[in-house]
Amino acid sequence: MGMLLQEEAELSTAINSQTLMGECIMEKKGISGAEAVVLSLLAEGVECVFGYPGGAIMPVYDALYDYRDRLQHFLVRHEQGAAHAAQGYARVKRRAGVCMATSGPGATNLITGIADAMIDSTPIVCITGQVGKHLLGTDAFQETDVIGISMPITKWNYQVTRAEEIPEAIAKAFYIAQSGRPGPVLVDITKNAQTEIFDFQYRKCTKIRSYFPKRKVDLSAVERAAALINNAERPFMLIGHGVVLSGAQAEVKEMAEKAGIPVASTLLGLSAMSVHHPQYVGYLGMHGNYGPNVLTNECDVLIAVGMRFDDRVTGRLDGYAKQAKVIHIEIDPAEIDKNVKTEVAVVADAKEALQALLPLLEVKRYPEWMAKFKECDATEREKVILKDFAPTTSLPKMAEVIRMLSQMTQGKAIIATDVGQHQMMATRYYEFDEPYSNITSGGLGTMGFCLPAAIGAKIGCPDRQVVAVIGDGGFQMTLQELGVIMQYNIPVKILLLNNNFLGMVRQWQQLFFERRYSSVDIQNPDFVKLAESYYIPARRVDNREELGKALEEMLNSQSAYFLEVMVEKEDNVFPMVPSGASVAEIRLE
Amino acid sequence: MQALEENQQRYTVSIFTEDKVGLLSRITAIFTRRKINVDSLTVSETENKGISRFTVVIRTTPDRIGVIVRQIEKQVEVLKAFYYSDEQIVYQELALYKMPTEAFAGSQVVEKIIRDNYARVITIEPEFIVIEKTGHEEETMKLFNELKPYGVLSFVRSGRIAIAKPMKLLKVHLEELENISAF
Ligand SMILES: Cc1ncc(C[n+]2csc(CCOP(=O)(O)OP(=O)(O)O)c2C)c(N)n1
Ligand SMILES: [Mg+2]
Numbered sequence: 183m184g185m186l187l188q189e190e191a192e193l194s195t196a197i198n199s200q201t202l203m204g205e206c207i208m209e210k211k212g213i214s215g216a217e218a219v220v221l222s223l224l225a226e227g228v229e230c231v232f233g234y235p236g237g238a239i240m241p242v243y244d245a246l247y248d249y250r251d252r253l254q255h256f257l258v259r260h261e262q263g264a265a266h267a268a269q270g271y272a273r274v275k276r277r278a279g280v281c282m283a284t285s286g287p288g289a290t291n292l293i294t295g296i297a298d299a300m301i302d303s304t305p306i307v308c309i310t311g312q313v314g315k316h317l318l319g320t321d322a323f324q325e326t327d328v329i330g331i332s333m334p335i336t337k338w339n340y341q342v343t344r345a346e347e348i349p350e351a352i353a354k355a356f357y358i359a360q361s362g363r364p365g366p367v368l369v370d371i372t373k374n375a376q377t378e379i380f381d382f383q384y385r386k387c388t389k390i391r392s393y394f395p396k397r398k399v400d401l402s403a404v405e406r407a408a409a410l411i412n413n414a415e416r417p418f419m420l421i422g423h424g425v426v427l428s429g430a431q432a433e434v435k436e437m438a439e440k441a442g443i444p445v446a447s448t449l450l451g452l453s454a455m456s457v458h459h460p461q462y463v464g465y466l467g468m469h470g471n472y473g474p475n476v477l478t479n480e481c482d483v484l485i486a487v488g489m490r491f492d493d494r495v496t497g498r499l500d501g502y503a504k505q506a507k508v509i510h511i512e513i514d515p516a517e518i519d520k521n522v523k524t525e526v527a528v529v530a531d532a533k534e535a536l537q538a539l540l541p542l543l544e545v546k547r548y549p550e551w552m553a554k555f556k557e558c559d560a561t562e563r564e565k566v567i568l569k570d571f572a573p574t575t576s577l578p579k580m581a582e583v584i585r586m587l588s589q590m591t592q593g594k595a596i597i598a599t600d601v602g603q604h605q606m607m608a609t610r611y612y613e614f615d616e617p618y619s620n621i622t623s624g625g626l627g628t629m630g631f632c633l634p635a636a637i638g639a640k641i642g643c644p645d646r647q648v649v650a651v652i653g654d655g656g657f658q659m660t661l662q663e664l665g666v667i668m669q670y671n672i673p674v675k676i677l678l679l680n681n682n683f684l685g686m687v688r689q690w691q692q693l694f695f696e697r698r699y700s701s702v703d704i705q706n707p708d709f710v711k712l713a714e715s716y717y718i719p720a721r722r723v724d725n726r727e728e729l730g731k732a733l734e735e736m737l738n739s740q741s742a743y744f745l746e747v748m749v750e751k752e753d754n755v756f757p758m759v760p761s762g763a764s765v766a767e768i769r770l771e
Numbered sequence: 772m773q774a775l776e777e778n779q780q781r782y783t784v785s786i787f788t789e790d791k792v793g794l795l796s797r798i799t800a801i802f803t804r805r806k807i808n809v810d811s812l813t814v815s816e817t818e819n820k821g822i823s824r825f826t827v828v829i830r831t832t833p834d835r836i837g838v839i840v841r842q843i844e845k846q847v848e849v850l851k852a853f854y855y856s857d858e859q860i861v862y863q864e865l866a867l868y869k870m871p872t873e874a875f876a877g878s879q880v881v882e883k884i885i886r887d888n889y890a891r892v893i894t895i896e897p898e899f900i901v902i903e904k905t906g907h908e909e910e911t912m913k914l915f916n917e918l919k920p921y922g923v924l925s926f927v928r929s930g931r932i933a934i935a936k937p938m939k940l941l942k943v944h945l946e947e948l949e950n951i952s953a954f
Contacts, residue, residue, distance in 0.1 A: 200789060200821065329793060334800045338847045339793075358847055392789050392850040394952045516841040534953075 200392070201354065203385035215345030216241035216376040219309065220249050222352035225384040228280050230254040230271070230641060232264035232634075234291075236284025237324060239311030241376035256641065256670060259662035261288050263634035265295020265366075266660070268306040270638030273621050274596060274646075276429070278305040278359045279638060285311045286324030289370070290331065294628060296366045297335040301625030302450060303423055305364035307355050308332075314374045315343045328370050337365030345378035349385070357387035362395025363514040364427060396513060399530045399538045407509045407526045408542035410483050411441060416551045418481035418506075419443045420466060420474075420495075423450035423624070424488015424513060424532045431455065431617050433536035434487065438462075442546040444555055446474035448489050450624045453614035457593070463555040467495045469606040469755045472566070473558030475765040478503050480554070487511045488532040491521040492625065493761075501764025511535045565770040566756045570611075577750045578726045580607035580679050586733055587649065587677065588613045595647040596621060596639050600632035600656035603685035606755045608651040618643075630659030633676070637666055640674045647675065647737065654680040654706050664716040667742045675736050676718075678709060678746040681753065689754045713744035720744035778832045781810070782854045783862060783933045784840060786825040787817065787941055789848040798825060798849075801842050807831055811864075811930030819941075822850065828931050851944050855935055862933035866911035867893075868902040868918055869925035875900060881921050888914040899924060 208225045210217075219242050223231065233255060235243040246255050258264040261283040268279030283292050289310040299306045313322045329341050338358045342351050348371065355367045411417055421434055431454045438445045438461035445455055446466050455462050464471030466478075475497075478484065484506040489495070496502040499521060507525040510518055511532055518527040528535045570581035584607055587595075593615030599605040599622040614620060621639055623631035636650035657678055667674055688702040713720035719739060723732045729747065736743040759768045775781065788794050795814065802809050810828040817824045831839065836854050843852045872895070874881050885892065890904035904914050911928055 330796060333793065333796050334804065341792075389954055390847065393847045394948050396953045397951050398953045400951070514845065516838070516845045518841075520838050520841075531953075 200390065201350065201387060202389035203350065203353065204388050206383045206385050208384040209382060211381045212379055213382050214241060214245065214376065215348050215371070215378050215380070216245040217248070218345060218348045218380070218382045219352065219371065219376070220245045220253060221382060222349050222384055223280060224249070224253060225386075226352070226356045227277075228253065230256060231280045231282050232256045232258050232267040232271075232638065233282030234258055234261050234264060234284065234288055236288045236311065238285035238313055238373050239282060239288070239309075239376075241373065242282065242309070242311065242371075256666055258634065259665045260660065261291030262294050262630065263637075263660055263663040263666070265292045265299065265306065265308065266628075266631050266634035267638035267641070267663075267666075268308075269295065269299050269302075269304045269631075270598060270621055270635030271642040272305050272638075273635075274618050274639045275642040276618070278307050278356055279642075280307045280309070282309045283311070284324065285313055285328070286326045289328040290326055293331060293335070294630075296332055296368065298623050298626040298628045298631060299366035300335045300337070302623065303364050303427060304366065305359040306366045307352075307359050308366060308368040310368060310370045311376070312341065312370045312372045315372045316374070318343075318372070328368065332368045335366070336368050339368040339370070341370040341372070342375050343372045345375050345380045348375065349382060350387070353385060353387040354390065357390070358393070396531055397515075397529050399534050400528060401538060403526055403528045404535065404538045405542060407485070407511075407528055408539055410507055410509060410526060411443070411485065412544045412546070414483035416481045416548065417441070417443045417483040417485060418477065419445045419485040419487065420448065420489055421445060421451040421454050421487050422448040422489025425451055425454045426488075426618065428488065428513070428532040428534075430488070430533035430536055433533055433540065435459065437536055437540055437543065440540065440545055441543040442548050442552075443485065444548075444552060446471070448492070448495055448624075449609060449622060450620070451489065452609055453617055453619040456615045457613045458615060464559075465609065468497075468759045468761070469610065469757065471559075471610075472562035472757050472768060472770065473555040475757065475759060475768045476558060477554060479505065479764070479766045481506050483507050483509065485509045485511070486522075487536070488513070490517045493521075496521060496765065497759045497767070498762055498764045501766060562757065562770070570607075573726065575750055576725050577748050578729055579750045579753050580604055580681075581611050582726065583677070583679060583729065583733075583747050583749065584608050584611040584651070586730060590733055590737055591647055591649070595619065595649050596643060598622065598632050598636035598639055598648065598650045600652045601627045601629045601686075602653040602656060603681070603689065603753065603755050604651055604653045604679040606686075607679075610755075629656035632656060633660050634663045634666075636674045636676075637663060637672055640672050649675045649677055651677050651679065653685060654678060654682060654709070655684045655704055657709070661712070664713065664718060667718060668716040671741065673740060673742050675739070675742070676713070676744045677736065678744070679749050680706065680709070680746050681749050681751050682706060683751060685753070686755070688752070692752070692754070693758075694760070709746045710744070718742050718744050720746070722746040722748065724748040775830055779830045780833060780836075781828065781830055781857060782836050783857070783860055783931060784825075784827040784829060784843070784852060784854045785933065785935065786827065786843055786852040787850040788823050788825065789850070790816065790821050790823045791848050794823075794846070794848055795825075797846055798827070798843060801839065802827070802829060805839065807839070813930035813932050815932070826930065826932050851941060851948070853935065855933070859937065860933040860935050862907070862931050863905050864908055864911055864929050864931050866904045866906075866914070866926065866928040868904070868915065868923055870900050870902060870918060871922050871924060872896065872898055872900050874921040881918070884914070884917045888917070890914055
């Protein structure tokens with residue numbers, strides 16, 4: 183006992199201080215906490231912030247005024263828009279997006295976006311104002327326990343109550359948001375901390391002793407994985423958001439080509455591999471392609487890279503890949519064996535793991551196995567795809583619109599989607615041919631995500647065409663962000679696929695609730711007039727003859743453009759793995 | 772003691788964390804989110820300054836416990852978390868019993884109960900006496916049941932505290948984590 187205590191006491195010397203900070207990269211004497219917030223953001227290389235002012239964050243907004251030439255602030259119209267815009271920005275820029283809000287309602291309005299960023303591993307830094315320290319816990323005006331509310335949906339959060347804490351808190355925030363498996367962080371800053379004067383020094387955070395964001399690649403695990411792959415008869419690779427986040431697209435391609443492995447993508451992995459690549463076999467999940475779903479239950483080695491076996495991908499777990507030996511390459515140790523038991527786990531960054539794995543792989547070809555995917559493709563084409571393009575009315579179908587968009591942009595646009603049928607159709611039929619092009623809300627399925635996320639993406643990537651593909655329902659959840667497009671001239675192209683229904687819910691009601699259409703028949707405003715009221719050029723199309731021209735006009739527009747396409751009302755998305763069914767029970771009609 | 776449902780086992784989870792405000796909520800949320808009842812929870816400082824130890828007793832199934840502990844470990848300010856079955860730890864609870872002083876008057880019975888249960892009297896006041904007993908839940912409850920006929924005014928039992936039998940030190944675990952990590 184005595185010995186134990188003595189040895190354990192050595193801990194404090196064994197691990198260094200709690201947080202390691204780098205060199206001082208910026209300093210300024212006698213400034214306010216609010217100015218320190220702005221300087222800290224500049225020190226992190228932040229170029230823009232999405233936010234909304236209010237009482238408890240006013241000192242920071244006052245400081246922003248002085249730095250408005252160096253740090254652009256985009257005034258959103260609802261704080262949810264700020265969080266989603268920061269997400270869209272982060273996805274294309276591959277660095278943390280920043281959003282800002284006042285206390286109370288400002289902060290609570292961020293919550294949906296934070297939850298979305300958490301489940302989809304998107305790095306965002308949220309800064310919220312808070313009432314003065316002396317008022318904490320008194321139910322003061324606009325006091326909300328944001329730290330408590332955001333705790334389960336942030337990777338890390340912290341309340342700053344003294345100006346001196348600001349630089350370190352922000353440095354930690356950026357470090358945590360962007361390292362390892364990325365995610366949202368929130369720094370809540372009391373008003374007194376914003377007004378206090380102190381000597382500012384900024385150091386980047388380089389390490390936190392209790393935080394192990396990433397592991398070295400375990401070569402013995404990689405060797406075991408290679409042995410399994412080299413001896414496989416029907417290997418199958420699944421790629422997810424982790425491939426996008428680590429930038430492992432080239433490694434995935436090389437592996438697929440060298441080892442002859444068919445590759446399928448999750449919803450968030452889309453665009454990591456060109457859909458035209460011969461080894462690419464399609465997309466997984468509830469409304470993904472037929473082959474990748476059913477053949478999951480026929481492969482003998484399943485190599486999952488940077489994905490988390492979400493239930494929308496696996497369907498019923500006891501009917502998922504039971505025959506396969508699973509290799510899971512994943513940065514987050516908590517994902518290993520969470521849903522699917524693995525044979526070999528490589529806990530590492532996807533790019534680094536694949537780089538280690540590649541030289542160990544033998545050159546292989548699996549013509550018969552690949553042919554099975556082709557057979558499934560043929561079945562899907564016959565049973566689903568042909569129908570998706572077969573007109574039944576004069577109104578175009580969603581698939582037709584997306585295919586035309588895809589052809590006209592050569593698969594090179596950034597496609598932001600909302601949630602519903604149009605999302606599934608866009609991700610099924612847009613032929614992604616450029617990485618970092620798919621921006622969608624996967625894990626949370628947040629309606630209203632698309633418009634602000636597209637705005638953030640366009641700001642992050644002004645040189646690329648950004649198209650927001652939105653449903654008539656979801657558009658109305660965040661359409662106020664048209665104001666941002668108007669005010670800052672952001673040339674986002676908005677393609678509204680209007681079926682005058684909450685289509686996806688209607689589809690479920692049709693298939694699983696005996697067509698009892700309960701509250702899905704949505705009465706819509708005149709969307710074109712609405713867009714025009716924001717001075718955005720707008721057009722409505724309700725026939726296939728005009729569609730091509732209208733899309734062309736939209737894509738060629740130098741400014742933002744709003745195109746509403748009236749689409750077939752009761753179209754359904756297939757294939758479909760009904761919830762609770764196994765991937766093998768996928769329905770084609 | 773709470774009954775175990777099918778497949779469930781009792782686990783003691785030891786969590787070493789930075790001493791930070793809010794971690795308690797972060798950790799308990801991991802259990803409550805999964806509808807896992809926390810039987811007891813104790814937080815204390817460790818021999819290492821600035822590092823706290825959470826001792827949490829929960830019931831769950833063998834296939835879930837690892838997943839849950841990894842979710843705990845994933846929290847930025849958690850250094851390391853371990854889980855143990857009862858056989859892998861030395862554990863104790865502390866109970867206090869407030870009795871009317873008159874229960875002791877004129878009879879040796881209560882004193883005998885205290886002695887037989889290896890409990891001790893820690894305070895004697897004109898009106899009441901406080902008895903202390905350390906032991907496992909069954910033992911502290913046994914004493915409670917024996918004292919009950921003589922009038923227990925108040926009874927309180929602490930959460931479980933536990934020390935693991937395996938000799939591997941936290942320091943070594945953390946060094947291992949350092950070694951496999953890339954920063
Ligand atoms: C915030 C939010 N509320 C509710 C839902 C449930 N939901 C999923 S899809 C959908 C319908 C979407 O309708 P619309 O935007 O018109 O798209 P469509 O399916 O018609 O293409 C609904 C209500 C959701 N995903 N998000
Ligand atoms: Mg709709």
